Amino acid sequence: MSRVSLKDTRIAELVDQNYVNGYVLFYFGIRFYEYFELTLEQVCKQKGLKTEQVIKELESPTYLKEAELPLVSYPVDLIIQYLKHSHFLFIKHKLPYIARLVESFKANHEDYLIIERDLKLVFPLFVEDFIEHIYEEEDTLFHYIQALEKASKGEFSPGKLFYLMEKNSIRKFAMDHEVHDDEMEGIRKITKDYKVATNTPLHVKVMYNELKGFEQSLITHARIENEVLFPKAMAIENKVRAAFFEKSKFN
Template identity: 55%
Template sequence: MNQRKINELVDDNYVYASVLYYFGIKFYDYSEKTLEQACTERGLNVKTVTKKLESAKTKEEAPLLLNQYPVDLIITYLQHAHYLFIKEKLPYIAQIIQGFNADHKDYNVIEKDLKFVFPLFVEDFIHHIYEEEDTLFYYIKTLDKFINENKGNISHVYYLMERSSLQRYAIEHEEHDDEMQGIRKITNGYSMDDKTPLHVKVIYEELKELEKSLVTHAHVENEILFPKALMLEKEAKNKFSQKVGFN
């Protein structure tokens, strides 16, 4: 592996590109260098880098059994996913798109469109994440503490329930479920063949994996979190009704 060129390694497994990126090796800047040469130029221990590359495999989503877990752990899982999107996945994809120099008649327009659209997608997506954590997740966690831990200011909980609506959140959430539709259109559904340039392959593979992650994320929210949250909301309403009845 040490004596193979960077472009050969990445062509074998596009995941290597992201591993090298976190070592400071942009695959397109070192494409004709061997791994050993690139590590030497970066002052890296080639054995350390090789070991990390050898442990890298094609990205796969782990099976999700989150429906068996309580609401607070599901939200923790989703918040961790948000962190990975913001701190790792999106910056890496943005970097390889920014470093994309098509110089190819079939991809010149795609290059310009991606460089324009992807930053807008990232900005909108991050705004959506922060808004979701500050409103939806906060509301659900408040309901969870009120019902399952008997904690929380009853007036505050009542105020949140009057102001919030899980049904409205669910409808708004569905509108964000296909956020990558425009990017799919630009890339013709991430269409690739044997003649597709390596840089394009890496970008498309990463975009495909991002979309798969977003689909999984949306599934957890729509099919697991929302039903549990609706049950909490129903229990909270019943609890308030009982208190009013007693009074």
């Protein structure tokens, strides 16, 4: 689609053509569901935005997203930085957008009245639990792994290390982590696995697409932790534990 036709395209058509456009518009301060009948140029004028800048972003989004990296070859500290970056994207970008879609969801359709009610009840609880889990993971698991990494290089106090290793275990973290691997099961049930039809309202299509995409991101995130982070961390823990107790024999 040419730039001329893009600026003259109704917001509803833009989003229907590519649901990602709704996300891009949202971060320009345009809540697409409030401007369905206006063209992109009309909305940009109302919001005081440069139409060309918005079009450029729609054509090639540069907003933050997860990178595809060969993480298995990375040292553990870089893997943790990558995971923390993903946490940032989840909490500061994706979840606020999806939350706004849920909050502004007005079914006006008997097929979606119960879904609207249930989503508005369950999604905020999911977000609260999810964010609490993220911060707890960074404060406990990531902190412990980084301490092990320092200890493997002789850069950590033996006293603090002993306390941490008595209190924590990578194996236990891994087992506890499995409990959180299907956090969106309830939302899937409410949305009937994000089922849409030809007559499904556009707002619902976008919302389901974002929920489904977020779930896929969580699956990828969990796989990185389970298949890359935990094995590397366990190897470091075993190495540090062996060295620590070997050293203790001579004290």
